[in-house]
Amino acid sequence: MNAHLQGHTVSNLQAVATSPLLHVDNVSLEYRTAQRVVRATHHVSFEVGKADRFVLLGPSGCGKSTLLKAVAGFIEPQEGTIRLQDQAIKGPGPDRIVVFQEFDQLPPWKTVKQNVMFPLQVSGTLPRQEAEQRALHYLEKVGLAAFADAYPHTLSGGMKARVAIARALAMQPKILLMDEPFAALDALTRRKMQEELLLLWEEVRFTLLFVTHSIEEALVVGNRILLLSPHPGRVRAEIHSHQYGLHSLGGSEFQASARRIHRLLFDEEQAQNQVFDLDFTDVRIAY
Structure with missing residues (x-):
């Protein structure tokens, strides 16, 4: 060697x-x-x-x-x-946050931003305003800031995957x-x-x-x-x-x-x- x-x-x-x-x-x-x-x-x-x-x-x-x-x-x-x-x-x-291959786990009644905010709020990690700011930050990171108010059914499979990744990273595991x-x-x-x-x-x-x-x-x-x-x-x-x-x-x-x-x-x-x-x-x- x-x-x-x-x-x-x-x-x-x-x-x-x-x-x-x-x-x-x-x-x-x-x-x-x-x-x-x-x-x-x-x-x-x-x-x-x-x-x-x-x-x-x-x-x-x-x-x-x-x-x-x-x-x-x-x-x-x-x-x-x-x-x-x-x-x-x-x-x-x-x-430890898991991203699975089934992206239809995104609740369809929540917008993209609300999907990313949800675990931050339900876990008590952040209050609503800070959760929203962090969600928007990570949606920008994955290139979906323009789709923050869209619903999952309007997204392609790749876009749903990016939402799932943003949601996971927003928890900063x-x-x-x-x-x-x-x-x-x-x-x-x-x-x-x-x-x-x-x-x-x-x-x-x-x-x-x-x-x-x-x-x-x-x-x-x-x-x-x-x-x-x-x-x-x-x-x-x-x-x-x-x-x-x-x-x-x-x-x-x-x-x-x-x-x-x-x-x-x-x-x-x-x-x-x-x-x-x-x-x-x-x-x-x-x-």
């Missing part, structure tokens, strides 16, 4: 090692069906630093959405602990949790939303935990990617990813990286709880 790459890798690892915001330690999660108890994840550990764009990536059924729900406080681990700023997560809280938020959108709108999410992150620098089963989306959105095995989800590898951006889609280097991640996900001989630094041209072991 050359000196430049080594220094870059050491810097990455030091950033990960110092004061993680979120610490998931040896977590196993289960859920019940009518017939049996199903283990969704098995002994999963990872850390998320402040302003990370951390992606949980894996095939359907690997437990990535279940992990996100556990971080949100909706599910209690059977084994292990989840801590946010060294405080054990015991249930849902305004410090310690970590934003997004569960396949663009999966229901058409391909062109999905790309646009990925781009807008990255531009918003550049401005606000929020901490993001993002779930997807798309390798391409993980490479575009994440600066760190945790690969989970098929059911039950176990950690296959962690990747420190350079930012490709949407301009890289379809490029030979991007596609080569996507193929390498696919092999790491599904070939147990290639990855067992390892951490990688993903270069534009190669995958290198960081330690």
Whole structure:
């Protein structure tokens, strides 16, 4: 490994090692069906630093959405602990806001502005006037200030997604949790939303935990990617990813990286709880 790459890798690892915001330690999660108890994840550990764009990536059924729900406080681990700023997560809280893929959760009788204001008021976070000011601030951030008085049924799917993101960020959570938020959108709108999410992150620098089963989306959105095995989800590898951006889609280097991640996900001989630094041209072991 050359000196430049080594220094870059050491810097990455030091950033990960110092004061993680979120610490998931040896977590196993289960859920019940009518017939049996199903283990969704098995002994999963990872850390998320402040302003990370951390992606949980894996095939359907690997437990990535279940992990996100556990971080949100909706599910209690059977084994292990989840801590946010060294405080054990015991249930849902305004410090963790979830954006799901179903944007029709926006109450249709409320305007866009009222939808963004609602959690601020119902949680007692802000009085009405301050809630309105903050709602307008974040609607401007997502490019919807002109639609503040519109109703959800008049909006496109992408616009509803932006309202949901504005509503979440207006709560100023310690970590934003997004569960396949663009999966229901058409391909062109999905790309646009990925781009807008990255531009918003550049401005606000929020901490993001993002779930997807798309390798391409993980490479575009994440600066760190945790690969989970098929059911039950176990950690296959962690990747420190350079930012490709949407301009890289379809490029030979991007596609080569996507193929390498696919092999790491599904070939147990290639990855067992390892951490990688993903270069534009190669995958290198960081330690």
